[in-house]
Amino acid sequence: MKRVSFKGVAIGNVVDIVTSNVVMVPVMIYVLASPPTGSPPGPGSIQEAFERSHVFLAASSILGGLCSILGGYVSARIAKHEEILNGALSSILCTSFGIFTLVNGIGHFWLHLLYLLLSPALGAFGGYLRSRQTARTLDQTAA
Numbered sequence: 581m582k583r584v585s586f587k588g589v590a591i592g593n594v595v596d597i598v599t600s601n602v603v604m605v606p607v608m609i610y611v612l613a614s615p616p617t618g619s620p621p622g623p624g625s626i627q628e629a630f631e632r633s634h635v636f637l638a639a640s641s642i643l644g645g646l647c648s649i650l651g652g653y654v655s656a657r658i659a660k661h662e663e664i665l666n667g668a669l670s671s672i673l674c675t676s677f678g679i680f681t682l683v684n685g686i687g688h689f690w691l692h693l694l695y696l697l698l699s700p701a702l703g704a705f706g707g708y709l710r711s712r713q714t715a716r717t718l719d720q721t722a723a
Contacts, residue, residue, distance in 0.1 A: 585659035592655025592670030652706025667707020
């Protein structure tokens with residue numbers, strides 16, 4: 581039996597990336613709608629506004645982490661076996677984007693380095709949650 585479900589991993593990656601972007605839109609609108617100087621930001625200062633905003637940093641960390649858990653859960657649910665492994669592999673795209681940002685010096689270096697370690701762990705946690713759910717269902721049907 582194959583250990584990795586390519587379909588589950590692919591769909592888990594897409595769920596992680598798409599949901600991360602969708603849930604961040606309101607936060608981005610909030611940050612851009614309330615610039616510190618009172619004037620609308622120019623093209624070069626939009627990135628600076630996001631990098632300096634504590635709201636954006638906290639929200640992107642929390643919401644991105646929750647989306648990674650969701651991606652791991654979806655990947656494990658589709659895989660139906662080796663849930664933790666398939667959940668961890670659901671973060672391949674996030675990890676690749678993290679490496680890209682580190683190489684190009686975009687954003688906060690140490691924070692992106694932390695995300696490289698945290699993203700597979702959160703995906704694996706989503707897979708773990710699915711495995712616990714499956715185990716509980718099996719226990720209830722056996723009783």
